[in-house]
Amino acid sequence: MKMVVAALMAGAVFFFASLASTPSLADVLRCKIEGANEDIFITTAPDTNQNDGQYARIGLSPGIGDRAFVVADRMGAVAFVELNTDGTPIGLLTVQKNMRVIKSNQAIDPSGMVLAPSQSTGVCTRCAGLRACLH
DSSP states (O other), X not given: OHHHHHHHHHHHHHHHXXXXXXXXXXXXXEEEEXXXXXXXXXXXXXXXXXXXXXXXXXXXXXXXXXXXXXXXXXXXXXXXXXXXXXSOEEEEEEEOTTSEEEEEEEEEOTTSOEEEEEEEEEEEEEESSTGGGGO
16 A cells, blocks of 8 residues: 555655646736826736746836735636735735726835825736737
């Protein structure tokens, strides 16, 4: 029985290792937000330039920017919670199924008070990849 379990474990390790080495593509969204001078890019893992493999990135260039974790709504919207360098949430971008986006920002001071909340809307388009968004 121990040999069977060991063989199954070895097979599972090989299977997951082969999945990890298979290149997979991520979504890259270019979002035009009302009132913003530049496009905002949302790049989901693993196609970020940070090689951490677990976070999406929100920034002014594809694949580079603040870390974000992704929450998928069962109705089809996707929320990206933007984090600053110490992991504090500083923004929320919610992309609807129709690619309309709502961007909510705030600052949280050391005492936990929320400062300067703001919200704006826009629209996103999906790029074919990191390089496709640069043109």
